Every structure is written in structure tokens, then in C-alpha cells.
Amino acid sequence: MRTITESLRVAQASSSVKPFIHLQFHGPSGNTYDYSYRVINLEHQEKPYDDWAEIYLYDNDRQIPDLRGYWTEIGYGAHLATGSVEYSATPRLWVKNKQLYSFEGNLFMILHCEGVFSHLAESNLVVLGEPPEWEGQYPPDFTIYDTITNILEAYGYSLDTLGGQDDGIIDTLCPQLWVNENPFENPLEVIYRLIAMTKCFLRPKTNLAFEIRFPQESDTVQEHYSYNSPHYFHQYMEKINEVIPNHIVVFYNQDEDGGWTNVQQAEAFDDDSIVRCKTLAPTTDGKITRYHIAADLTSATDANNRASAILTREKFEELAGQLVVPHDCRVELYDRVGIYDER
Numbered sequence: 001m002r003t004i005t006e007s008l009r010v011a012q013a014s015s016s017v018k019p020f021i022h023l024q025f026h027g028p029s030g031n032t033y034d035y036s037y038r039v040i041n042l043e044h045q046e047k048p049y050d051d052w053a054e055i056y057l058y059d060n061d062r063q064i065p066d067l068r069g070y071w072t073e074i075g076y077g078a079h080l081a082t083g084s085v086e087y088s089a090t091p092r093l094w095v096k097n098k099q100l101y102s103f104e105g106n107l108f109m110i111l112h113c114e115g116v117f118s119h120l121a122e123s124n125l126v127v128l129g130e131p132p133e134w135e136g137q138y139p140p141d142f143t144i145y146d147t148i149t150n151i152l153e154a155y156g157y158s159l160d161t162l163g164g165q166d167d168g169i170i171d172t173l174c175p176q177l178w179v180n181e182n183p184f185e186n187p188l189e190v191i192y193r194l195i196a197m198t199k200c201f202l203r204p205k206t207n208l209a210f211e212i213r214f215p216q217e218s219d220t221v222q223e224h225y226s227y228n229s230p231h232y233f234h235q236y237m238e239k240i241n242e243v244i245p246n247h248i249v250v251f252y253n254q255d256e257d258g259g260w261t262n263v264q265q266a267e268a269f270d271d272d273s274i275v276r277c278k279t280l281a282p283t284t285d286g287k288i289t290r291y292h293i294a295a296d297l298t299s300a301t302d303a304n305n306r307a308s309a310i311l312t313r314e315k316f317e318e319l320a321g322q323l324v325v326p327h328d329c330r331v332e333l334y335d336r337v338g339i340y341d342e343r
Contacts (some may be wrong), residue, residue, distance in 0.1 A: 177194065
């Protein structure tokens with residue numbers, strides 16, 4: 001979660017909280033505009049590998065310039081008891097288009113902003129090898145973490161050290177990764193291919209930085225929300241899905257000539273789901289299987305890790321929910337949240 005002061009934590013958990021939004025735009029020449037007090041409406045979504053915002057600004061005086069190409073790191077916070085304001089910034093967004101919205105007595109400027117993942121998807125292709133194919137392979141001793149770091153740094157980003165977020169795959173496995181075989185690949189596509197081989201996720205931060213997150217059941221609850229004490233929640237909905245598929249098979253050990261004369265397989269199961277799914281047709285043993293080919297893997301350990309990683313991502317879809325709270329600027333993707341409800 002984002003680190004904030006105790007004063008801000010108390011202020012935003014109060015039933016009489018007065019929210020504050022910090023909105024400063026930075027231009028390509030270093031010029032800035034602070035429109036924190038022009039915000040009329042704001043929708044900001046931070047999702048895995050996608051973030052964007054629609055910002056409505058009051059513009060009756062027609063003083064807002066063309067902000068296309070400007071960037072902002074929206075800050076969320078609150079007015080403190082002292083009369084000052086504090087906030088915590090979110091990952092960077094760039095203004096991609098603007099709209100003028102005029103009606104009787106009012107004029108708004110609507111800005112559509114997109115985040116770092118869109119920026120990576122729109123960047124030039126990952127360049128390896130020679131033109132015109134730009135096809136190539138990363139060094140054979142590059143781990144997944146090394147390769148993601150290399151790609152991000154090539155486009156002006158940074159990746160934090162792993163700390164305690166190593167899943168045993170991301171900084172161990174050295175995939176024989178070819179890029180731009182067919183078709184060309186942008187940085188986000190290559191990074192997603194890499195991170196999908198692990199149990200980890202990539203989380204953006206401020207100042208063009210990223211960090212790796214490896215969510216686990218043993219993680220400490222970082223934010224607490226209760227029906228009868230601060231930080232309150234207004235509404236909570238929980239949905240529990242069946243884990244489908246619940247059985248992953250990975251074929252590996254391809255021959256150097258591309259054949260499969262020595263093919264082997266690794267497996268991963270969700271035993272609880274298999275028991276529940278025994279009544280589902282067409283299977284009779286409860287296994288709902290998905291097959292994957294990992295032609296670059298030759299080790300049983302790596303193949304078992306790949307099967308386990310794929311199944312882990314499927315299991316992340318088991319629990320879904322929707323929580324409505326007075327805004328809490330601490331919350332980030334992949335935090336562990338506790339909801340306490342005795343209704």
C-alpha cells in the first residue's frame with residue numbers, strides 16, 4: 001500500500017472527511033499547470049495492465065490551454081484539521097485527447113488520460129536483431145526479471161529490486177525468448193509474455209517506476225474496512241467462482257529439430273475444485289483440463305513451475321468482489337484487504 005502520514009490516515013477515515021484531489025499537469029518544456037481546484041468530475045480506473053482517467057475541468061474563463069501530451073500523477077488525499085492538505089500520488093497518466101463540453105451557463109474541458117501500460121503498448125517495437133524483421137533473442141543467462149528490467153529501462157522506466165517478492169521463478173528461470181518472430185511485438189506484449197510465466201504481477205508506481213508483486217495467502221492484511229468503525233465501508237459484495245480449469249498440463253522437452261520424440265509433461269491440480277466438479281459433464285473425474293506447450297523448457301522443475309504458475313493465475317479468479325468506501329489513497333493493486341462485517 002502507499003505510505004501516508006498518520007494525520008492523513010485519520011482525516012480520510014473520518015465520517016466528516018473533506019476529500020482533496022491534487023491535479024498538476026507537466027508539459028514537454030517543463031511548464032506546469034495546477035488545476036486542483038477546477039475538477040468537476042473524475043473517473044479514474046487502475047486495473048491490471050491498464051489504467052486511464054476521464055477528468056472534467058471547469059473552463060468558463062477559457063484559460064485551460066491545449067494539454068495534449070502533458071502528464072499528471074493524480075494525488076488523492078484530504079483536508080486536515082489544521083486546514084492544510086495532504087495527498088498521495090498515483091502512477092503517471094498522459095493526456096491523449098480533449099473535448100469541449102458547452103451548455104447553458106457552463107463550459108467544461110474533458111481530458112482523456114491513459115497510463116503507463118498504454119504508453120508501453122504504443123511505443124516502438126522491441127528492437128533486437130537487424131531490420132526489417134528486428135527478430136532476436138535475449139542473452140541465455142537473462143532471467144525473467146533481468147529481461148523485464150532491460151525492456152523497461154530501454155523505454156525510460158525502472159524496475160525496483162525484488163525484495164521479498166520472489167516467487168522462485170521470476171529471478172531463476174532464464175527463458176529462451178525470441179521476439180518479433182511474427183508479428184512485431186511492442187514492449188507491453190513481450191513483458192506480458194514474460195510475467196505470465198510466473199506467479200507475479202507488475203505494478204506501476206509514481207516517477208515511471210515499477211515493482212514486482214507476488215501475492216500470497218500469508219500476506220499481512222494491509223487495509224482494514226469495517227461496518228461499524230473507521231475506516232468504514234458503505235457496501236460490499238463478494239462472489240466466489242469455480243476454478244476452471246482446475247487441471248493444467250504442460251508439454252515440454254521439444255527436440256532441437258522441432259519434433260516431439262521425447263515429449264514429457266508436467267501437471268498442476270486444484271484438488272478442491274476437482275472434487276466439486278465431479279458432477280460437471282463431460283468429465284467424470286472432476287478434472288477440467290487445459291493444455292499448454294512450453295517448447296523452450298527442458299527441465300522437469302521448470303515445467304512444473306510453469307504449470308503451477310498457470311494454475312495460480314486461474315485461482316486468482318476464484319474470489320471477486322466490489323467494495324465501496326470513502327476514498328482511501330493507500331490502496332494499490334494487489335494489496336491484501338480485510339473486510340469486517342457482522343451484519
